[in-house]
Amino acid sequence: MQPPESDRYPEISTTTVSQYLIRRLQELGVSDIFGIPGDYVLGFMKQVENSPLKLVGTTNELCAGYAADAYARLRGLGVLCVTYAVGGLSAANAVACAFAEKSPIVVISGAPGLREARKRGLLHHMVGPADAQLRAMQPLTAAQCVLDDPLTALREIDRVLAVCLRRKQPVYIEIPRDRVDMVCQLLPKAPENPPTSDIDELREATGEAFAMLITAEKPVILAGIEIQRMGLVPPLLAFAEKFNIPICSTLLSKSVISEKHRLYAGTYVGALSRKEVIEFVEASDCVLSLGAMPTDMDTGNFTTHLAASSTIQAIAEGIRICHHSFGDVLLDEFLESLSALPLPVYSRLIPAQNNLLATPWKANPDHPVTTARLFHKINSILSAEMAVLADPGDAMFGSIDLAVHQGTMFLSSAFYATLGWAVPAAIGAQVAHPSLRPLVLVGDGAFHFTGTELSTAVRLGLDPIVIVLNNHGYLTERFILEGSFNDVQEWQFHKLPELFASGSGFLVHTEGELDQALEKALANRGKFTILNVLLEKLDSSPALRRLGASLGDLLKK
Template identity: 50%
Template sequence: MAARIPRKTASRSATQPSGNGKLRRKKGTETSANIQTIGGYLIQRLQDYGIRDLFGIPGDFVLQFYGLLEESPIRVIGTTREDCAGYAADGYARVNGMGAVCVTYCVGGLSLCNSIAGAYAEKSPVVVISGAPGMEERRSDPLLHHKVRDFNTQREVFEKITVATASLDDPLTAFREIDRCLEAAARYKRPVYLELPRDRVHSQPMYPYTPRPEKYESNPQALAAAIEEAVTRLEAAEKPVLVAGVEVHRFGLRKPLLQFAEKHDLPICATLLGKSVVSEKHPLYVGVYEGAMGRETVRRFVEESDCVILAGTFMSDINLGIFTAHLDPAKCIYVTSEQLRIGYHHFHDVRLNEFVQGLGKAKLKVVKRPLPQQKQTFEAFKPKPDAPVTTHRLFARINELLDENMVVVADVGDSLFGASDLTIYRHTEFISPAYYTSMGFAIPAALGVQVANQALRPIVLVGDGAFQMTCLELSTVLRHNFNPIVIVLNNKGYTTERFLQEGPFNDILNWNYHRLPDLLGGGWGFEVHTENELDQALNASLSNQEAFSLLNVHLEMTDISPALKRLAQRMSKKI
């Protein structure tokens, strides 16, 4: 079937944003009296940390706080499901620096757990705010709705997937607890949990409160010793290389690390989770290092190095190509927010940012290493009119589509692994759950990305299985006139799992994905079988600036990218 002809987006109600596709910012009416309440202080501190938008779904235990939010400058973006609100807040945090989500007690909070667990695993600072039963009603009526075992159950669950939790049940300590948790989110780049009983939203402390922010600094002797040893190793190296991980972005270290690399002509690679921490158009950029799962030229270049700086990297199975990476610890400088190891020497109390900045100021001479000659991954795309679309040709066409104003948001499977060879123009414009690998991430995360930066247009890559999990978040996208281009890799089921173990459990019902705009009442849908239809659909999608575009791209069930094929071969041995 030919690509569907774009049609006008359905009309919106008067209460919804309309016109130019931009989300309108509210004018704040937060009063000083409100700020002195627990709820008001929390809203003020969220703004102090740069949070301008919040995602969630209201419920009776959190309605009073939602009322305060409505009066504040913070915009509330209502989603279709709580887990989608979590993914959206995660995507927002990856662009903005910190995100927030607000839900009701247990039925809302416990629905958030998977998306917040992913944010914890991948170091994305999301503030979880949950309403809770009032303290007085707990004493008088213990059999309240939404309760699981006892009133502490939800908080205890979140203790396992956040870096700090607090119940704001005591006006004497609530302000201090808010500050403690927000400082932890900023310091560790991980989620935190705040539980607000509904009869404490408007409570005020009896005494004035003065914030006392803590300072976290390196041990100066340990820092100096670490920099000295790193300099010695770099100066002795003949084949140095820098492998940048996701923490370079999370901790705002891209600029000093890039300046250090440019100063010494140091070649740069990235991990899959850290893809795009440096622009892939940069002359020092080599490629994504992921062991034997990635390009052979990149693998050899990194593994032949006699000094590998692993800066802010996660040593996870996916980042290391299912542990096909062969990195000699004796030749590595491994520095993250949690540890610093140079060879077999461990340095304690050394902060990642201070080590990177100190290394940049150090005087040293580094051998200039020539970059490897690499073949073009994708050939120029000239559509063959009746040729069926293949995975390789799909990504070749997407690669030509990308520019500086686009951000790629990739879900799990070939949406991620096939996208590892795409060329990302600017830094931090590739977003994926490449460590936690939770299906259903991409569409709600793209919502969060575009709320955080409306100048970026998301290209959303998602498999049909993942799409079925969270696709209705396109309803929220449509409501706010956002315009992502959503490309569904339709290979009729869970293709990654098929290559691990075949079975009918990998099959799903094949939807008419391109008809979803008809259900939602807006957007553009295209069904794509051939290269010509793909080219026409993408050209039409680029022209459509008013709403989302959805491409249902039919692929053969066994057609996968080389990277996914290598991954499946390794993982199948572990099943």
């Protein structure tokens, strides 16, 4: 007698492609998705709306991308959801920024249905073949997939998410709109096989590093952005504290550790840095550069002077010690090996900080505000609950000397350098951590790009403090080549609260007005505050002036 069919064939668990993707994002700690609706993605967005995840609508896809980027920098993974072509291609610049600066975001895009694309051909938003957006995203993302096959869809989701978390770069998931509710068979989760270092290469790299460190008397750690992105701050700090090795950050990794930490020696960005920081780093007999990408921005336009013979450079792509390269050594395993070495406890003293921003602030009430004095005042109000978000330009360069209290609480597009990043990023930062108070530093030209994203802050009840450095155009470009193309239309930034019927705005000419405006801004909870700080056209931060002087000296040689 045959057993019942239900006994012979155990019940197979199934799910839909949307349900599985949403579940996996939740398992990875995501609670919010940023995006803009469009007909090709509405079906998936409805699934999100019916899930525990929260959809955060922004004013456009580019701003959604910047917000997801900042969210990822603070939470470890961000998600951007857009429609096909007009949405995805609008967001492409934000995706490129995240790719360049190693910020792990998942880009989810709707797409034309398979049947309609096959039968009807030309559909709205299309720019040629149906795979045009997929091909456009390939150089901007670390992995891509189209969820069109029930036999492979779930495995593809797992694959691209694993790449996103391992590479710390964006990935792209495309869902044809007639496959949103596609039923897939749940399979046992594939075993993870994380990469490991070549044992012999790791041993040799560690041995060469030990030979340099054991003879060094003045070592320093240059902690780069990959330390933060890869979750290596705790082991880095444990290593530095065990052997009493001072730590500097780069511009992109500024605040990789708290800048109040006893071992923090400053932000080293070549000629952009203060004199005592430059001399301290460049006088080191062993520079342990961990996770620092040697870009033009992080090196102050290549004005750093670090001898290869005394530098250990370790990044995700491999290790370079003097003139020897080790391409199959992982950064985390290299740091673990260094921590196990029998090194001495070093006695190198941190240099005295000759930082004018650290001196007590006292306003000259009737004096016009200058850029240097503005940053002096900003430094005086920073607290542990604040995150500083600086837009590229002098808003970012001037921030080099700020003392950020909490680790990873300085955020900026400090390599890709895309203008307009900071305001929408502040939305993502406060959604990621609602207890944070974003302090946004942005130039007047950059504010023109994305400043109206403050309307999202109104809708969500967020309270960023936005300081517009209004120097009547693109200051950094003026330093490179002056022309009328650097001028922008004057906006009455402080009147934006009237447009949004919410928030507070202040026009600031003098130091006294700056004091009063910031006092009111700090007390204004639950609503945004914007300061329109009027500056002289060519006034600049001390950091930008230092860089200009250094480059001028180079040109004379």
